[in-house]
Amino acid sequence: MHSPKRILIVDDEESIQKVVKLSLKIEASWEGITASSGKEGIRQAESCQPDAILLDVMMPNMDGIATFAALEKNPKTRAIPVILLTAKTQASEKRLFQEIGVAGVITKPFEPLSLASKISQLLNWI
Amino acid sequence: MRVLLVDDDKALTTLLTSQLMAHNYVVDCVADGETGWAYASTFEYDLIVLDWMLPQLSGVRLCQRLRQQGYGVPILLLTVKNEQINKIEGLEAGADDYVVKPFDMDELLARMRVLLRRSPLEADTVLSWGKLQLDSISAQVHYSGRPVSLTAKEYSLLELFLRSPHQVYSATALLDKLWSSEEFPSEATVRSHLRRLRQKLSQSGAAADLIETVHGLGYRLKSLVIDASPTADTSLCDQRSARYLEGLTQAWKAHKGESLARWQTLLQISQTLQVKKLSEQQQTQAMQIAHSLAGTLGTFGLMKGYRLALQVEQLLLRAGDRDRTDFSTAQAAQFHTVVTTLGHALDESPRLVCPVEDNPPNAPKVMMVDVNSMSYVRQLMAMAVAQGIETSVAASVEAASHSLCLDRPAQTSIELLAPPPDMVLVNLVAGETDTVLDEPILQKLLFFIQQLSERWPQVSVTVITPQADFGNRLDLVRRGGALIIEYPVAPSEVLEAISRTLILNVCPRKIMIVDDDAHYLKQVVQLLHPWNFEITPLTNPQRFWTLFNQVQPDLVVFDIEMPHINGFELAQVLRSHAKWQHLPIVFLSVHSDPAKQDQAFALGADDYITKPVQGQALATRLLNRLSQAANHLHRPA
Numbered sequence: 049m050h051s052p053k054r055i056l057i058v059d060d061e062e063s064i065q066k067v068v069k070l071s072l073k074i075e076a077s078w079e080g081i082t083a084s085s086g087k088e089g090i091r092q093a094e095s096c097q098p099d100a101i102l103l104d105v106m107m108p109n110m111d112g113i114a115t116f117a118a119l120e121k122n123p124k125t126r127a128i129p130v131i132l133l134t135a136k137t138q139a140s141e142k143r144l145f146q147e148i149g150v151a152g153v154i155t156k157p158f159e160p161l162s163l164a165s166k167i168s169q170l171l172n173w174i
Numbered sequence: 175m176r177v178l179l180v181d182d183d184k185a186l187t188t189l190l191t192s193q194l195m196a197h198n199y200v201v202d203c204v205a206d207g208e209t210g211w212a213y214a215s216t217f218e219y220d221l222i223v224l225d226w227m228l229p230q231l232s233g234v235r236l237c238q239r240l241r242q243q244g245y246g247v248p249i250l251l252l253t254v255k256n257e258q259i260n261k262i263e264g265l266e267a268g269a270d271d272y273v274v275k276p277f278d279m280d281e282l283l284a285r286m287r288v289l290l291r292r293s294p295l296e297a298d299t300v301l302s303w304g305k306l307q308l309d310s311i312s313a314q315v316h317y318s319g320r321p322v323s324l325t326a327k328e329y330s331l332l333e334l335f336l337r338s339p340h341q342v343y344s345a346t347a348l349l350d351k352l353w354s355s356e357e358f359p360s361e362a363t364v365r366s367h368l369r370r371l372r373q374k375l376s377q378s379g380a381a382a383d384l385i386e387t388v389h390g391l392g393y394r395l396k397s398l399v400i401d402a403s404p405t406a407d408t409s410l411c412d413q414r415s416a417r418y419l420e421g422l423t424q425a426w427k428a429h430k431g432e433s434l435a436r437w438q439t440l441l442q443i444s445q446t447l448q449v450k451k452l453s454e455q456q457q458t459q460a461m462q463i464a465h466s467l468a469g470t471l472g473t474f475g476l477m478k479g480y481r482l483a484l485q486v487e488q489l490l491l492r493a494g495d496r497d498r499t500d501f502s503t504a505q506a507a508q509f510h511t512v513v514t515t516l517g518h519a520l521d522e523s524p525r526l527v528c529p530v531e532d533n534p535p536n537a538p539k540v541m542m543v544d545v546n547s548m549s550y551v552r553q554l555m556a557m558a559v560a561q562g563i564e565t566s567v568a569a570s571v572e573a574a575s576h577s578l579c580l581d582r583p584a585q586t587s588i589e590l591l592a593p594p595p596d597m598v599l600v601n602l603v604a605g606e607t608d609t610v611l612d613e614p615i616l617q618k619l620l621f622f623i624q625q626l627s628e629r630w631p632q633v634s635v636t637v638i639t640p641q642a643d644f645g646n647r648l649d650l651v652r653r654g655g656a657l658i659i660e661y662p663v664a665p666s667e668v669l670e671a672i673s674r675t676l677i678l679n680v681c682p683r684k685i686m687i688v689d690d691d692a693h694y695l696k697q698v699v700q701l702l703h704p705w706n707f708e709i710t711p712l713t714n715p716q717r718f719w720t721l722f723n724q725v726q727p728d729l730v731v732f733d734i735e736m737p738h739i740n741g742f743e744l745a746q747v748l749r750s751h752a753k754w755q756h757l758p759i760v761f762l763s764v765h766s767d768p769a770k771q772d773q774a775f776a777l778g779a780d781d782y783i784t785k786p787v788q789g790q791a792l793a794t795r796l797l798n799r800l801s802q803a804a805n806h807l808h809r810p811a
Contacts, residue, residue: 071418135466135468160475
């Protein structure tokens with residue numbers, strides 16, 4: 049059983065936002081809030097204080113890595129765990145992402161209806 | 175509506191393509207007959223517009239080939255030849271209409287519309303009935319997102335019901351619609367196919383009577399109102415999956431246009447690549463688009479598109495690795511083919527699929543050796559990638575020999591960094607003439623096949639050749655060819671044939687060998703090492719039954735003389751069990767006398783091999799038995 053959570057999904061693609069939100073809702077009844085850019089993501093994180101942030105890596109203007117760095121610097125958001133969401137990556141790239149201090153990396157395509165479990169596992173919620 | 179335009183007149187095709195697109199046609203445009211054949215035999219088109227004079231394969235010959243191979247798509251022939259005799263020749267070749275150049279664009283469009291109206295077009299490519307989905311483009315059936323494997327006849331039956339969901343079909347009507355006039359099946363055959371179809375649907379989670387019997391009248395799909403109501407045994411998991419799939423489908427419908435737009439940018443980039451090199455900015459942009467597209471398509475479960483988008487990214491990355499953005503002509507053509515195939519993959523429907531692991535351990539690997547960069551092989555490569563087969567192309571015998579270490583002596587060569595591919599496919603067709611390659615290069619390839627099978631006997635060799643009579647087949651199999659495919663043949667058929675072979679080669683086959691001679695048993699295990707079998711050796715036949723039931727092997731090998739229980743008795747025990755009556759049993763014995771062999775076959779042995787035996791001979795005999803057993807399992811009813 050999953051305890052109720054609120055997850056901020058930061059992705060420039062609305063279609064991915066919708067699918068991630070849908071998966072979290074159907075699997076675990078979690079609430080998904082969305083942002084379409086790094087800047088909007090930071091604003092949402094400050095105001096909504098989600099339990100975790102799912103952050104796309106490849107975004108125009110401010111990419112996932114820059115967004116993560118800004119979230120880390122910001123005292124209002126630095127405690128929120130961040131998981132990177134990225135299309136298939138090389139193992140070396142994945143290690144690099146983990147070294148910068150994110151709580152985890154989830155690769156697209158993710159397993160349908162197991163996303164909440166994967167997040168819980170990465171963040172030791174279970 | 176999807177139209178294939180085959181014409182080498184660039185000015186005309188540019189104009190025609192823009193006009194057709196303005197009238198909402200989706201257009202694939204190719205410039206020679208051979209590529210036209212590769213496209214027409216791979217993808218589904220509503221209409222083909224074909225120029226008479228084409229390089230490599232003329233329009234009339236392409237038309238004839240399509241009709242001979244059973245393609246019924248309407249064909250409109252364009253030509254400057256205005257003689258009555260030419261018109262007759264074109265129509266006799268199988269064209270449905272004939273337009274003389276120069277033509278009036280409005281007239282051409284009107285003629286196209288007439289042909290499209292004449293053809294019984296089925297607008298819906300994905301047919302649904304509740305949780306059941308049939309994708310008529312990929313010919314795949316899913317229930318609640320899970321694949322349902324059907325024989326060709328079961329698929330046709332289901333498609334017919336789904337196309338007319340409220341229609342009741344009698345057994346006679348089904349016979350008329352789905353069996354050719356040369357077949358003579360009885361109504362019992364129809365019932366038998368229906369029974370198996372119902373069983374498969376039911377095993378996938380559908381109601382057992384999804385296709386219901388209307389007494390005295392025939393069969394039809396059961397009303398959805400009843401089917402859709404939740405039943406006691408519908409699991410929570412199924413309901414969640416159905417909800418997720420519904421949401422996924424809606425989201426895809428709303429956002430498919432964005433993926434199409436990205437693909438169109440990739441297509442433009444691939445067209446640019448045909449004539450000039452990419453700027454660094456264009457290359458980076460293309461890589462980002464391909465990367466994001468892969469993520470999106472994978473998330474929606476469009477796995478063919480996902481794999482092809484990754485391949486596009488890989489091709490761009492490899493070009494970038496060499497610090498150059500100018501692809502060779504062959505690479506540019508390969509890139510274009512992969513991008514075009516990706517466009518077709520966007521027509522698939524979203525599915526619930528498990529993600530692909532970063533490095534799937536059992537992804538089959540194929541090397542295609544194509545010395546004349548034939549569009550046909552490029553198409554085959556793109557389709558193989560879409561199916562999840564790891565594919566590489568060697569453009570010369572030297573390149574292929576080098577990557578397989580054939581240019582170095584076996585004993586002294588540095589071992590391959592990666593294991594050899596599971597299959598090497600050798601193309602012996604000269605793309606320009608449709609005949610076999612010229613003698614010098616043909617001889618080089620034949621020698622390559624021989625060297626390859628001697629060095630890497632476990633690698634399956636497939637040959638595509640226009641010369642596949644008995645004499646040529648004999649020569650090829652003597653050199654080590656395992657699968658000989660006669661050209662012309664649709665790329666999809668080649669892919670099906672190689673997939674069947676790859677499944678046998680790639681999935682480790684479980685073999686249990688029972689022999690009380692531990693030393694010999696160790697030798698046999700070593701001999702069979704290169705063939706990737708999962709071997710369970712056993713020296714004590716008294717432990718056989720326990721271990722056998724744990725392992726459940728695909729084949730057993732028995733020695734005859736063993737203490738306490740001999741091999742014949744073990745075979746008898748297996749054959750006495752209903753479940754194991756078809757399990758391949760091979761005897762491996764020092765006894766070469768006919769009486770023992772007769773006894774073995776009388777007990778139900780599938781093969782009898784006399785010791786001593788070479789590794790390759792033993793592996794071949796075992797693979798042969800495994801292949802026969804697999805064919806037995808998958809033989810359509």
